[in-house]
Amino acid sequence: MASGQQKAQQNLEAFEVWQATQTNDDFKQIIFKGQLNRGEIAKAIGCGKSALTQNPALKEALKSLEDRLRDKGVLPPLTKSAKKDTDKPKEYDNTRNRQLLDAKRVSTLEAENIELKAKVKELEGKLERFGELNETLSEMGFMPR
Template sequence: MANGQQIAEENLAAFMAWSTSKSDDDFRGYVHRGKLKRSEIATECGFGKSALTQNPAIRSALENLENELRAAGILPPLLASLPAGQRLEPALRDTEAKQRRQDGQRLNFLEQENAALRAELQAAKQMLGRHALITEFLEETGRMPR
């Protein structure tokens, strides 16, 4: 059975392997409120979220990683590091994007249904025209055409 120091070393090795296996685009998927999302990191590394805060080696490695990502422009800068008087504007969220996407899907569905109904109506009109000719012939001759 491993003692606490061995587990801490294993967790650090898992974190380092995880951090080196990710690209800049991968890290963008972990950004949450200006930091990397701790719960997802812990889950993927296979240890508890508390290891990120209680293990000093992992904590410093995570801080270094976040600082590198901030320098690369992947993470936004910290509010404390901004010059006085400059405010970081929160990203404007498009609140109507979901509704527009749903409207677009609904419009597409309705257009397809409309095209299908037009084709069905055209076929029905052709059948009606054919039956109108037969009815007219029956009225004039009293006989059924072959």
């Protein structure tokens, strides 16, 4: 069983062999959201996607490959905000899940509210009709006991 460092080195070597065997057209086939598809690269070199982010040497090799491909015009150029935020981790929003649940609950309640308003309108119509009928019967003297 290989140690973590040995596995990291093997993954880096596999990546270097893989990138050397690829053409620009091959790279174009695996572009996803302006960068190379990490899942496809991981499959090709036989490692997990996490190795591409957790192995510093592999991460740097992938970044330099993407930079070279951008210089050649294979990959689209980075936007200003992407350049600025390349190494910053995304901020975790602990309220996001609650917001999604609240939005779902609000839409359910709004639908229920619309249904109940329609039901109230229907029942008010029936009440008005039966009120008139009751009034007519009492005027005629046919009041039920």
